[in-house]
Amino acid sequence: MEPQNTIICRCEDLTLAEVEEVIAEGYTTIEEIKRICRLGMGPCRGSTCLQLIDRILARQRNCGREEIKMPTNRPPLEGIKMKELAGDAGEK
Amino acid sequence: MQKCELAIVGGGPAGLAAALKAREVGLEEIYLLERDNFLGGQLVKQTHQFFGSHKQFAGIRGIDIAEKFKDKLEDRPEIKALKGAVAQGYYEDDVLGYSYRDKFFKLKPEKTILATGASEKMLSFPNNDLPGIYGAGAVQTLMNQYGIVPGEKILMIGAGNIGLIVAYQLLQAGIEVKAVIEATGRIGGYAVHASKIRRAGIPILTYHTIKEARGNEEVEAVVIQQLDEDWQTVPGTEQEMAVDTICLAVGLTPKVDLAIQANCQMAYVAELGGDVPVRDKNLQTSNPRVYIAGDSAGIEEATAAILEGELAAAGAAADILPEGSAIDRERAEIKEKLADLRRGPVGEHIRRGLTRARRNQNAGRDRYTRSWKS
Numbered sequence: 001m002e003p004q005n006t007i008i009c010r011c012e013d014l015t016l017a018e019v020e021e022v023i024a025e026g027y028t029t030i031e032e033i034k035r036i037c038r039l040g041m042g043p044c045r046g047s048t049c050l051q052l053i054d055r056i057l058a059r060q061r062n063c064g065r066e067e068i069k070m071p072t073n074r075p076p077l078e079g080i081k082m083k084e085l086a087g088d089a090g091e092k
Numbered sequence: 093m094q095k096c097e098l099a100i101v102g103g104g105p106a107g108l109a110a111a112l113k114a115r116e117v118g119l120e121e122i123y124l125l126e127r128d129n130f131l132g133g134q135l136v137k138q139t140h141q142f143f144g145s146h147k148q149f150a151g152i153r154g155i156d157i158a159e160k161f162k163d164k165l166e167d168r169p170e171i172k173a174l175k176g177a178v179a180q181g182y183y184e185d186d187v188l189g190y191s192y193r194d195k196f197f198k199l200k201p202e203k204t205i206l207a208t209g210a211s212e213k214m215l216s217f218p219n220n221d222l223p224g225i226y227g228a229g230a231v232q233t234l235m236n237q238y239g240i241v242p243g244e245k246i247l248m249i250g251a252g253n254i255g256l257i258v259a260y261q262l263l264q265a266g267i268e269v270k271a272v273i274e275a276t277g278r279i280g281g282y283a284v285h286a287s288k289i290r291r292a293g294i295p296i297l298t299y300h301t302i303k304e305a306r307g308n309e310e311v312e313a314v315v316i317q318q319l320d321e322d323w324q325t326v327p328g329t330e331q332e333m334a335v336d337t338i339c340l341a342v343g344l345t346p347k348v349d350l351a352i353q354a355n356c357q358m359a360y361v362a363e364l365g366g367d368v369p370v371r372d373k374n375l376q377t378s379n380p381r382v383y384i385a386g387d388s389a390g391i392e393e394a395t396a397a398i399l400e401g402e403l404a405a406a407g408a409a410a411d412i413l414p415e416g417s418a419i420d421r422e423r424a425e426i427k428e429k430l431a432d433l434r435r436g437p438v439g440e441h442i443r444r445g446l447t448r449a450r451r452n453q454n455a456g457r458d459r460y461t462r463s464w465k466s
Binding site: 002005006007008010016031045047048051052056065066067068069070071072073074075076077078080081083084085087 | 127178179180181182183189191194195196211213214216217218219220221304345347349350352353360362366367456457459460461462
């Protein structure tokens with residue numbers, strides 16, 4: 001397997017090799033990995049990579065996927081412009 | 093801030109059925125938010141006939157079911173169905189935020205039904221970002237909605253119903269399907285679909301996985317490999333196929349972001365596709381304001397989603413309307429239809445999964461941390 005050609009997070013263009021490197025540095029929860037390399041922080045909001053990273057971590061720890069904690073989920077769910085949030089105040 | 097009785101997020105089969113049922117049983121202020129610019133959800137790409145669903149929609153094509161719902165909705169202008177309305181968040185004061193026509197709106201519903209559907213699972217393999225690699229949903233969108241074929245020679249990964257149906261639709265569009273491969277030892281889809289593929293001379297290879305995609309600017313070939321019964325690759329069984337398209341149909345996972353934000357108790361249930369909200373028999377979550385219906389509560393199929401939408405709507409209406417209405421009888425009837433649909437060996441894993449996603453009953457593990465507590 002060529003981990004440098006295997007994409008885990010499409011939005012942030014992160015390969016398996018890059019993710020494994022972060023894990024080897026000692027960041028072993030998804031919350032930490034996300035903060036270090038932006039995994040799951042792109043426009044798809046982790047809908048692809050979170051289903052891959054939990055499997056990678058489960059395999060490393062030799063446990064089931066249900067043991068792997070997921071990161072906090074916050075609004076907004078999709079891209080939104082500041083002027084949308086500001087509403088009419090932004091028009092003036 | 094706008095108030096209403098019921099907000100429904102998602103205009104697919106579950107959400108559409110929920111909106112119509114909610115109106116039918118007497119709710120008057122109903123919002124339906126759909127992120128796409130059309131209603132119907134995945135139904136609009138389902139050009140095949142439904143079957144095996146007893147009295148419910150057997151023999152009808154998904155796209156025609158969507159049309160029926162849309163016609164009914166047109167007769168019900170009281171239902172505010174907003175197309176292109178993107179739900180952005182569920183906040184701790186039970187306010188739903190959404191973007192619509194370049195503005196952000198806040199809605200405070202008495203009850204919310206989440207019917208947000210599912211997203212496709214991906215696989216990790218070398219060169220999995222080459223152009224020519226698609227999810228089965230994207231292939232269906234291209235072909236069945238826009239009339240565009242994705243390529244000329246294709247490998248299908250996954251022999252569940254979606255993989256088999258899309259492989260057959262590709263064949264019908266004149267595309268060469270090289271093979272359907274499946275990592276497990278069994279074909280997950282219905283035998284009817286599998287035999288259509290086999291009759292066309294296409295091999296369905298169980299215990300096979302993708303090793304890598306090959307190509308410079310786009311997919312030029314794929315290497316597949318055999319798996320043993322412990323899902324380990326068997327050396328020396330690599331096989332290269334010349335293809336320009338690889339289609340992934342390796343399962344769906346429920347879209348549960350809003351449920352997590354609404355602080356609903358979650359459970360990891362593999363049978364239902366991953367993390368799902370825990371619900372009671374009326375489809376109410378641990379947040380009493382929130383009901384969940386359809387694939388966003390566990391991967392099943394459209395007929396079940398429609399019935400769940402109706403059941404959730406009846407539940408929300410029963411909470412809001414004064415007692416003494418006929419809703420209880422109605423709910424019993426819908427539950428009977430759902431039980432009927434899930435009967436028999438085909439429904440076994442769904443029944444097992446739903447038991448594990450039942451409130452306070454051997455529920456699966458909640459993997460999420462929350463930004464606020466109820």
